[in-house]
Amino acid sequence: MRLCPWQSPWNGWGSYPIVAAFLVPLDGVRREEMQEWLDMLAELTFTGTSHDTYFDLGTQVIVSAIIGGGAWNPLRPVRAPSPPAPSPPSHSSHSPPPLESPRSWTLREQPHLPPPAVHSPPPVAQPALLATPLRVKLRRVKVAAPASSTPVIVLGLASALVLTVLYALRRCMMRALDRVWRCRLQFPTTEKLTEMPLNGVTGEHECLAEPDDTTFAGLAEDDAPRTRGVQGSVLRTNDLD
Amino acid sequence: MYAAAGRGGVRLAAATPLFHRPALDDHLQNTYQPKWLHLMMHEGQAGYPLPAAAQVNDLLSALQGVGGQAVSSSGVNGKQGVVSEGQAYAMLSAGMRNDTALLKALTVGWQAQVQGVAGEHACGACCGVGDHQSAAQLCGRSASSLSGLCRRVPGTDMPAWSLPFQSEGSLGSATDGDEDAITALIYLAELLDDDEVRRYAVASITAFVLEDLGLADPSANSRPVPVAGDVPAALQTIWLWRGGSCWGGYDRSATGYGASDRNMCIAPAYFSPGQWRLFAKYVSRHSDLVPAGHRAAQIAEVLLSSVTWGYNLLNRISCSNGLVSNWWSLGEAWPWQGKLLCANSATRAGAYGADAVRIPWRVVLDYLWFPDETIASPLFGESGVQIGTWGAKEYANRWAGAWRSAIQQVVDYKGEPLLGSFPPFAPGVQRLRPDQILPLLSKLPSCATCPMGMTAVRPLPSILSEMCVHCRDLIASVPVAVTVERLG
Numbered sequence: 001m002r003l004c005p006w007q008s009p010w011n012g013w014g015s016y017p018i019v020a021a022f023l024v025p026l027d028g029v030r031r032e033e034m035q036e037w038l039d040m041l042a043e044l045t046f047t048g049t050s051h052d053t054y055f056d057l058g059t060q061v062i063v064s065a066i067i068g069g070g071a072w073n074p075l076r077p078v079r080a081p082s083p084p085a086p087s088p089p090s091h092s093s094h095s096p097p098p099l100e101s102p103r104s105w106t107l108r109e110q111p112h113l114p115p116p117a118v119h120s121p122p123p124v125a126q127p128a129l130l131a132t133p134l135r136v137k138l139r140r141v142k143v144a145a146p147a148s149s150t151p152v153i154v155l156g157l158a159s160a161l162v163l164t165v166l167y168a169l170r171r172c173m174m175r176a177l178d179r180v181w182r183c184r185l186q187f188p189t190t191e192k193l194t195e196m197p198l199n200g201v202t203g204e205h206e207c208l209a210e211p212d213d214t215t216f217a218g219l220a221e222d223d224a225p226r227t228r229g230v231q232g233s234v235l236r237t238n239d240l241d
Numbered sequence: 242m243y244a245a246a247g248r249g250g251v252r253l254a255a256a257t258p259l260f261h262r263p264a265l266d267d268h269l270q271n272t273y274q275p276k277w278l279h280l281m282m283h284e285g286q287a288g289y290p291l292p293a294a295a296q297v298n299d300l301l302s303a304l305q306g307v308g309g310q311a312v313s314s315s316g317v318n319g320k321q322g323v324v325s326e327g328q329a330y331a332m333l334s335a336g337m338r339n340d341t342a343l344l345k346a347l348t349v350g351w352q353a354q355v356q357g358v359a360g361e362h363a364c365g366a367c368c369g370v371g372d373h374q375s376a377a378q379l380c381g382r383s384a385s386s387l388s389g390l391c392r393r394v395p396g397t398d399m400p401a402w403s404l405p406f407q408s409e410g411s412l413g414s415a416t417d418g419d420e421d422a423i424t425a426l427i428y429l430a431e432l433l434d435d436d437e438v439r440r441y442a443v444a445s446i447t448a449f450v451l452e453d454l455g456l457a458d459p460s461a462n463s464r465p466v467p468v469a470g471d472v473p474a475a476l477q478t479i480w481l482w483r484g485g486s487c488w489g490g491y492d493r494s495a496t497g498y499g500a501s502d503r504n505m506c507i508a509p510a511y512f513s514p515g516q517w518r519l520f521a522k523y524v525s526r527h528s529d530l531v532p533a534g535h536r537a538a539q540i541a542e543v544l545l546s547s548v549t550w551g552y553n554l555l556n557r558i559s560c561s562n563g564l565v566s567n568w569w570s571l572g573e574a575w576p577w578q579g580k581l582l583c584a585n586s587a588t589r590a591g592a593y594g595a596d597a598v599r600i601p602w603r604v605v606l607d608y609l610w611f612p613d614e615t616i617a618s619p620l621f622g623e624s625g626v627q628i629g630t631w632g633a634k635e636y637a638n639r640w641a642g643a644w645r646s647a648i649q650q651v652v653d654y655k656g657e658p659l660l661g662s663f664p665p666f667a668p669g670v671q672r673l674r675p676d677q678i679l680p681l682l683s684k685l686p687s688c689a690t691c692p693m694g695m696t697a698v699r700p701l702p703s704i705l706s707e708m709c710v711h712c713r714d715l716i717a718s719v720p721v722a723v724t725v726e727r728l729g
Contacts, residue, residue, distance in 0.1 A: 014697030017598050017600075017601040018563070018601050018644065020637075021601050021605060021637040021638070023608070024641065026638050036664035037641070040663065040664060040672070044673075044674075046265060052276050052279070054312050054324070054330065055327070057277045057280065058312075058326070058331070058334075060277075061330065061334040064266070065266070065269060066602055066605065067261060067262050068261060068262060069263060069266065070338055071606060071609055074336075074424075074427045075523065075526070075610075
């Protein structure tokens with residue numbers, strides 16, 4: 001390899017490997033701050049000057065794969081997870097990876113299957129990490145199976161989706177059924193359901209009320225129906241006054 | 242590009258690290274990978290420097306019908322050559338990305354490198370005998386008439402560091418490239434779930450330990466601990482690593498010109514504890530695949546001794562900020578009781594340069610893969626007493642702590658710290674720029690074992706780097722007076 005006698009202040013092979021050191025927890029530094037350090041340094045160094053030689057590019061492809069999360073341990077291949085059990089929808093489809101102990105994300109000698117999540121509380125999202133531009137690498141969770149098992153997987157995923165939607169809309173359905181019973185209101189159609197705005201607190205779909213139905217006597221404020229504004233904005237009835 | 246299915250048709254997935262930067266994966270896919278693929282030479286195309294797949298004697302069944310690929314070591318427009326280091330980078334990268342198709346093609350190239358010359362047995366790891374025959378002619382000789390630690394395992398070997406053979410100087414393996422490639426062979430075996438590839442991977446690990454760590458000649462390549470103390474029996478023989486099959490480590494058999502650069506000489510950045518732990522566990526798991534005449538337990542013991550004493554050495558010869566010399570001449574008693582003397586590959590002893598730069602990510606792999614083991618790595622004092630533990634976390638923390646501290650000390654024109662412009666960030670505060678952060682690496686304090694400090698990142702005006710880019714091709718055509726030829 002030919003090296004120039006002078007190098008860029010941020011040439012590829014000089015600084016990139018050092019960023020890998022920020023993959024390791026640093027005593028006294030909070031995890032979310034450590035992630036910020038990694039994000040900052042990775043962004044700055046990986047935009048540095050690159051010479052298209054095997055040495056520069058070799059360092060870049062290796063280190064970026066490691067920092068990008070690609071260095072899997074071949075001793076214990078991780079199988080693709082089973083379709084998720086029905087659970088309440090999270091706040092965001094781009095939630096960060098759950099924070100675990102520093103040792104838990106490596107592959108163990110013996111695989112430890114996680115306990116069933118049915119009775120356990122959902123993972124708590126960390127606000128500090130939600131603010132960082134993290135993305136779950138869904139495409140690394142590879143689900144490839146023999147053709148014979150494909151219908152089973154598809155059926156499982158579809159079932160999980162249906163159950164998740166039903167769980168999310170349980171309150172709406174109960175109220176709607178109640179209204180049908182009491183007020184003979186027409187139950188919303190499927191098209192209307194898909195247009196329902198999300199509740200910013202719980203992530204659940206808001207119940208759809210008739211546009212002119214702005215008051216409901218006898219209901220507490222939190223349970224009072226809300227009118228649906230343009231493109232999903234939610235206005236409380238009081239805001240209309 | 243995450244293409245192929247793994248064992249049982251279930252694709253293999255990466256374990257998500259505690260800290261990682263997914264955006265870099267996109268950068269890899271969209272920026273680096275296209276350039277990287279541009280360096281690939283394909284079998285059948287003009288100038289492909291390796292034997293064709295059909296001429297590789299021990300080609301794996303899983304690779305039958307696959308055309309070989311090799312990484313050009315001389316740039317896109319340079320002459321067609323390949324070094325094991327570049328080929329191994331490509332293999333390791335392909336394995337990490339689960340790109341089985343590319344990994345298979347590169348492994349064909351690797352097996353062709355191992356063989357070296359079409360129609361002959363592997364001879365790349367053998368060393369010149371000084372009779373000025375061409376390397377190709379040397380390959381026709383019997384193993385007994387060749388020098389060096391080579392041809393120790395039937396069906397595989399370590400390759401020459403450079404191909405095609407230009408002279409005897411092309412011969413001899415390189416430990417850094419070999420360990421990366423073997424890791425990739427393990428990736429391939431598990432991606433394909435193929436026992437023949439596993440057998441080849443285990444045989445390659447065996448050859449690596451024999452030739453690159455020196456088990457083929459124990460008396461030349463290991464030392465008993467000067468003081469046993471409470472050092473466990475399995476660690477009372479110090480194994481380290483060689484530069485390759487022809488020289489380095491504790492070996493002091495080189496004579497004549499350049500002998501002081503070869504004998505008792507190691508490259509600290511060839512130390513790859515995560516990969517070596519992986520090899521030890523893999524051989525132990527597949528002990529039935531170990532070639533006849535060798536024992537899995539012995540191979541694993543050598544590997545783990547190298548890991549332990551490598552950390553003990555690194556603890557002493559790296560600065561408190563992580564800087565470590567490109568080269569180190571070992572001491573006769575404890576390995577850290579050595580000096581800055583030897584130098585190879587056109588990099589200097591006492592400087593953190595092109596050879597040393599690989600050590601951060603190699604050590605970090607140990608933490609990513611084996612955190613429990615590396616945290617427990619014993620640190621021994623010179624009386625043989627264990628004085629603590631010291632492994633990947635501690636070494637990585639040296640780097641991260643020093644760089645973070647340097648950034649925290651950046652001040653504005655008033656001499657006030659730029660709080661909020663680095664983590665923890667404050668809203669509304671402008672973040673630091675690359676030119677405020679990256680040159681700080683060059684200002685990391687040197688120490689007695691690395692007195693020239695950081696030479697891999699230089700705080701020169703960016704215009705010089707632009708000049709460097711534009712004149713690269715011109716420089717490449719000018720003789721050695723202007724350029725630096727990296728030998729391996």
